[in-house]
Amino acid sequence: MKFCTVVDNHSGTSFDSRKMVRRALGPQHHYLSEHGFSLLVETDAGKKILIDAGASEMVFRNNLELLGYRPQDIDLVFITHSHYDHVGGLKYLIENGVPVYTHPKAFSGKKFVAVPDGTQRDISAGDDVVQALGRAKLNLISTPTEISPGVKVSGEIPRSMPFEVETKFFKEENGHIVLDNMTEEMCLMVSSKQGLVILTGCGHPGVVNMVQLAKKQFDKRVYMVAGGFHLSANVPNNERILRTMDALKNFGVERIAPMHCTGFNAQKMLSDRFVNMDMLWSGSEIEI
Ligand SMILES: [Fe+2]
Numbered sequence: 332m333k334f335c336t337v338v339d340n341h342s343g344t345s346f347d348s349r350k351m352v353r354r355a356l357g358p359q360h361h362y363l364s365e366h367g368f369s370l371l372v373e374t375d376a377g378k379k380i381l382i383d384a385g386a387s388e389m390v391f392r393n394n395l396e397l398l399g400y401r402p403q404d405i406d407l408v409f410i411t412h413s414h415y416d417h418v419g420g421l422k423y424l425i426e427n428g429v430p431v432y433t434h435p436k437a438f439s440g441k442k443f444v445a446v447p448d449g450t451q452r453d454i455s456a457g458d459d460v461v462q463a464l465g466r467a468k469l470n471l472i473s474t475p476t477e478i479s480p481g482v483k484v485s486g487e488i489p490r491s492m493p494f495e496v497e498t499k500f501f502k503e504e505n506g507h508i509v510l511d512n513m514t515e516e517m518c519l520m521v522s523s524k525q526g527l528v529i530l531t532g533c534g535h536p537g538v539v540n541m542v543q544l545a546k547k548q549f550d551k552r553v554y555m556v557a558g559g560f561h562l563s564a565n566v567p568n569n570e571r572i573l574r575t576m577d578a579l580k581n582f583g584v585e586r587i588a589p590m591h592c593t594g595f596n597a598q599k600m601l602s603d604r605f606v607n608m609d610m611l612w613s614g615s616e617i618e619i
């Protein structure tokens with residue numbers, strides 16, 4: 332399998348120039364970054380699967396085109412959860428007939444995040460995206476499901492690790508704003524020649540919970556975890572970062588690519604513990 336970073340919080344050249352990560356560079360290649368996330372997976376069976384669609388249609392389309400893909404090349408898009416930074420290009424994909432896979436409750440009600448001034452910021456998908464879903468080839472799933480050969484949606488992720496608790500996110504439910512533990516966020520588990528690869532959107536349910544679930548479902552080792560590790564909200568308290576690193580090591584995860592909402596502090600700490608760590612910014616491509 333290989334996967335490309337369509338959208339990440341950063342773009343450009345990595346500090347780690349190992350040849351296993353290819354970067355499409357040149358005068359005509361200007362990858363853009365934004366607080367958003369999108370990955371494109373090409374499976375060993377030749378399927379092209381998108382995970383999430385960035386924060387804005389403009390950045391998503393620019394980078395997808397530079398990577399050499401058109402919407403008609405994409406077999407399906409899996410939306411991990413509906414925060415705005417994961418669905419910016421979704422309307423464009425729907426208009427081009429790309430089937431959408433997501434949780435039945437992913438788009439129900441407004442979503443919020445607590446900000447330092449004590450208020451809550453709306454981080455819901457745009458109204459145009461929600462309206463477009465009404466015209467989509469929509470596949471709603473909440474249990475472990477193989478959506479393509481060797482590619483499984485995790486289903487809802489049990490919260491086994493007490494340190495992976497979500498406290499800053501909220502949702503609208505029956506006219507009230509309540510704490511949102513992001514039950515609907517799911518991840519992808521992809522089989523590769525090296526072992527299982529977990530691909531996560533924001534990682535609100537916790538990447539260790541994801542690894543534990545993958546080991547239970549497949550009874551084989553998790554080779555790699557890539558995507559948002561959701562550790563940026565824990566600065567300056569590093570406890571969750573330290574526990575996450577210990578748990579990933581104990582589970583035998585060999586390789587990581589912490590992206591998007593992992594945060595610089597956590598990336599720095601993770602790079603000290605994991606020899607096999609990739610920085611996959613917008614425009615990166617990696618083969619496994
Ligand atoms: Fe995110």
Ligand SMILES: [Fe+2]
Nearest residue numbers: 412414533535
């Ligand atoms: Fe999120």
